[in-house]
Amino acid sequence: MYELAEAVPWLGSRNPRAARGVVLALMLIAPMIALSAGNTWVRILDFALLYVMLALGLNLVVGFAGLLDLGYIAFYAVGAYTWAFLASPHFGLHLPFWIVLPAGAGFAALAGLILGAPVLRLRGDYLAIVTLGFGEIVRIFMNNLNHPINITNGPQGVNMLDSLSLFGWDISRHIQITDDFKINSLVLFYYVFLLCVVGSVIVIRRLQLSRVGRAWAAIRDDELAAKAIGINVRNMKLLAFSMGATFGGVAGGLFGSFQGFVSPESFSLMESIAILTMVVFGGMGNLGGVILGAIALSLLPELLRSVALPVQQALFGHVILDPEVLRMLLLSLAMIFMMLLRPAGLLPAHARYSRPELAGAGRITE
Amino acid sequence: MKKTLIALAVLGTTSGLAQAQEVVVKIGHVGPLTGNIAHLGKDNENGARLAVEEYNTKGITIGGKKVKFELVGEDDAADPKTGNIVAQRLVDAGVKGVVGHLNSGTTIPASRIYNQSGIPMISPSATNVTLTQQGFANIFRTMANDAQQGSVIGKYAASKLGKTVAIIDDRTAYGQGLADEVEKGVKAAGGKVTSREFTNNQATDFMAILTKIKAQKPDVIVYTGMDAQGGPMLKQVKALGIPAKFVTGDGGCTPEFIKLAGDAMSEAAFCTQAGLPLDQIADKTFKDRFKKRFGADVQIYAPYSYDAAAALIEGMKAANSAEPSKYLAALKKVQFKGVTGEVAFDEKGDTKFGAITMYQYKAGNWVALK
Amino acid sequence: METLLQQIVNGLVVGSVYALVALGYTMVYGILGLINFAHGDVLMVGALVALQVVLFLQKAFPLLGAVPTLLIALTVAMAVCMALGYIIERTAYRRLRNAPRLAPLITAIGVSFLLQTLAMIIWGRNYHSFPQLITTTPLQPVEGVFITPVQIIILVSSALLMTGLILLVNKTRLGRAMRATAENHRVASLMGVDTNKIIATTFIIGSALAAVAGVMFSSNYGVAHYAMGFTPGLKAFTAAVLGGIGNLGGAMVGGVVLGLVESIGAGYLGSATDLCHLPSWAQSASLIETCANGGSFELLSSNYQDIFAFVILGIVLIFRPTGLLGERVSDRA
Structure with missing residues (x-):
């Protein structure tokens, strides 16, 4: 929870308490927001x-x-x-x-x-x-x-x-x-x-x-x-x-x-x-990171599913790639580039007891 | 940039005008468009799409208004969980009826969601017996179920092709269900099942189980699964020099199977398909229309998918309403000439005219036996 | 008897394909400590490229014989896969060499998805039939035991390739540099080994082997498909660990053992667990009824074929935690 709050842009580092409130409120009203876009x-x-x-x-x-x-x-x-x-x-x-x-x-x-x-x-x-x-x-x-x-x-x-x-x-x-x-x-x-x-x-x-x-x-x-x-x-x-x-x-x-x-x-x-x-x-070892990762990766494919088709139609006038193909394509690219740019995850662990990256940094560094 | 914007704006207004004159009725379609059997999913979707497009050119009026049908295609990746999500998506999108899903394994859980929202669902290819036995009033299928097909295969194999039968299934809901029915059919015809063997729907190597089967010297090998495994399996039957006849169900009754089995195809290969053969179906031109529209051959279920979509539309026409609650009753009683022949449903939602046709391979094609 | 011999032949053929793929896993693991999850998909690319070339050659040069056609296709497939292996190493893995251990695993999975999706865009979702260039009429070296010419070619050429690879690693300068890099990347680079180059070379060699395995796989089974790499990839990875990952000999032994276990297991597990073989005093009344007239009551059967690999692996690793031929490493490894 704390880690999630800290990850709130801008507010997280300045006023953690308010940020925590934002996270909590978001969790509580999320289904209402989602409902306006449909039961799906x-x-x-x-x-x-x-x-x-x-x-x-x-x-x-x-x-x-x-x-x-x-x-x-x-x-x-x-x-x-x-x-x-x-x-x-x-x-x-x-x-x-x-x-x-x-x-x-x-x-x-x-x-x-x-x-x-x-x-x-x-x-x-x-x-x-x-x-x-x-x-x-x-x-x-x-x-x-x-x-x-x-x-x-x-x-x-x-x-x-x-x-x-x-x-x-x-x-x-x-x-x-x-x-x-x-x-x-x-x-x-x-x-x-x-x-x-x-x-x-x-x-x-x-x-x-x-x-x-x-x-x-x-x-x-x-x-x-x-x-x-x-x-x-x-x-x-x-x-x-x-x-x-x-x-x-x-x-x-x-x-x-x-x-x-x-x-x-x-x-x-x-x-x-x-x-x-x-x-x-x-972000392995970081509870906030893990929660964020799970939410992001379960929502991303569904977002792509509903965005891919209309966007292509608006841009090119017809569908170039099937939305399913595009969904797979973007997901795999996201996995690769995310890891290349932030190898410790979206929210890396930083507390004393949660630094798995110290342990497993490949055989080469040993 | 500006030009495209204007063009888009013009496009927007014209379609807006068109909408003002006619009512758009959405029909959903679900099948796996990714994964191992994506080619069959696309085939189904194309079948339904062709039906929708052809009805649109005919011009249908429902409730005094001109209606334009629109097909909303979704991908369930042959996965039950994704199947439920896309089912919910279709319900949210306000579809008035659904054609799908392809696999029994995704259709059965998804049928609950359609049932809760009262939207009629017609599967063109989910043949598992339990689908229509859940007591849901809005679930139909245009294809004969596994019990009918399995007993035909079993009886044919054990009475016309030999006495002893080995059965292989692919451990999917479809393959296992059909294999159980084949076993019953064989026993009913007085034949003997020498062994039940198993593989999976991603396998390519069947040498081990075929070698085991070879030692038992069955007259017939029945495989219940899809063409992608069946073709290579027949090839391996030949490579091991097994003299048995080879029979598959509708999942293997495709041109794809013939391509994949290559020179292992012979007159010892048989398959069954629910409904009438493609060149004997009521509508002889279907194959060509399909090819012309999509540039691809019909794989298996496209005609049934076409008829499923057609049944929804015929139901709406009969009830003179596109509201699920109103046309469901009419759909139950609908009877019309579809591309596969007469289409009508019994009280459970199974197809009334569940003909099963046996095919034999002859000179490059599956040829229907009388 | 001929059934058992036939099962052994089946197992050897499957096993040698597993072994070729496993070499790719084990080489990369030996040097980088990384599970290259995309390796199975390199095999898929190899098979599909070869298919494309064969179709093109058959159309453009129909007079070219079967063997030259296949060889040209194989060469092109190998070249494409080598380039692909290099690109994968360069873009997806090199930057992560000092990253947390799981990061490259995730990129590897990402690369695997990416290759599959690209292949799906290029070659479509259908299963393609791979042309039969070599006759499929089986030979009978022993009465009742069948083997096709393709299978013989698979056995011979994988044996040759594996021997070649072992010679390369153990006898050449390049091989010595590879072993040095595997031993200790930093010290090797202090000794003047260009480790980046060596690692790239490892990927290239592994990918070339995967291409060969892909072509073998497709010409043996006559199919090619965008998702075909997954199962052989998984089995080969299991084989590599079974033999002791990082050890070339181990990968081969692991592959062959796995192939044999699968085929013999699928062939005999059913009758081995048939309760009808129990002595009659141990059988219940209903069982006796089932067993009458040659019936059977098999507890386990070929439906468990896919778990033999894992069960054997589990058992071997309990007794030898670093695989069949793996070196004993201290806890400090």
């Missing part, structure tokens, strides 16, 4: 918040503890499928969210431990490829566990998932307050997701400044030295994996309830890469 944008904002949660969780593993994880989407999948199994007609279970969501988080944490335990000894890029493999293994199992015994319903996915109902309100329906005033369900989802994001930020912030956070920073910066000063490296790494996974699991559950349908296609390797890109693009 509220839906996109909802997804952006899910990505913020995922990016925050991944940042815990990659940014804080320095463990490169290319299979993070697996935990998202575990959370989503937990929701699908416990709250849908698939097994005929319809448990309430306060059981399902913690269960999803718990299973994801367990999956984090299962991944973490065997790969403790691996470093850097070896770790990256094994975690990548883990993500693919989870997806392939989800895709194939319909035969010989049907567990996940295979590539067909699970449909008609229960929506989130809070205190008897099903928030996937519009809430009619008076005859002509109703609250849009997408907006309701926005605030629920926002609440989860704020909660995550508070937890992660506390964690970062705690003993645990400092231990992670120490391991990231120098594992041998960390071991020498008595940090239990093994437990700390396992904790990082499972804590990071927990956030993924919660986000997955929310995704399931929001989408109403889960299938293995949503948990491909490209999604893992997309989340990692958000973390690095925004």
